[in-house]
Amino acid sequence: MKKNKILFVIALLLTGSLMSCEKDTEDISRITFYPDFVIGGEEVMTLVQGEEFVDPGVTASANEVELDVTTSIVGSPFIVPGQTQPEDVTYTNSLDTNVPGLYIITYSAVNEDGFTGTTQRVVVVLDQPADPNVDLTGTYSSTAPSPNATITKLADGVFFSSNVWGGVVRLLFRLM
DSSP: OHHHHHHHHHHHHHHHHHHHHHHHTTTOOOOOOOOEEEEOSOSEEEEETTOOOOOOOEEEEETTEEEOOEEEEEEEEOOOBTTBOGGGOOOBSSOOTTSOEEEEEEEEEEOTTSOEEEEEEEEEEESSOOOTTOOOOEEEOOSSSOOOEEEEEEETTEEEEESGGGSOOOEEEEOO
């Protein structure tokens, strides 16, 4: 008999909470559409020192509604191995085509619900023109017991590598 009373009370509580949930959750569940970006031009661009950078632009929309896009830049001039120390690395918030280096442009947009989306473009300013015939693309192995390194050409003089020096490292570098 006691067991039946406990089951009755549990059933009563569940019924009451289910009925109240309907009222409390009414009109709060909906779909949000995150920013969707279309990048004009290339995602990785190279310039030779002194050339003008013209941003090909980025558009953003959410559920076919155009969104405002804001831009931020983080750049770092190239350091010369053997002539500078890692603490000499500096960062800037502007793209200076007179200073060879790696610049990352981040484009951001916010949807109507306040959710932010981003996409990026990498701009590499080279101190001299890259040889377009140089292509290191391929898979490389070492005699040490480590995973293979894969190199992919992103743009003239700019390559992406996984597993540099035996570790899982991603690196952009330029070729003289």
